[in-house]
Amino acid sequence: MQMCLCTFQSDFEFRFSGTTDELKNTTDPVVRQFIEGKIDGPIQPVLKDGR
Numbered sequence: 001m002q003m004c005l006c007t008f009q010s011d012f013e014f015r016f017s018g019t020t021d022e023l024k025n026t027t028d029p030v031v032r033q034f035i036e037g038k039i040d041g042p043i044q045p046v047l048k049d050g051r
Contacts, residue, residue, distance in 0.1 A: 016023060016031045026032065033041030 015028060015034075016026060018026075023031070023035065030042050032038075033043050039045065
């Protein structure tokens with residue numbers, strides 16, 4: 001069984017721990033946005049000038 005651990009530096013907290021299949025099926029909106037590479041969602045981009 002292959003394990004995967006994802007962390008999100010912006011939150012300084014672990015958001016997910018589990019197998020790759022569990023990662024693919026997670027309903028956590030932060031993890032979903034990250035793995036799907038979406039701009040819209042709970043993780044908001046920060047521009048270089050801090051806006």
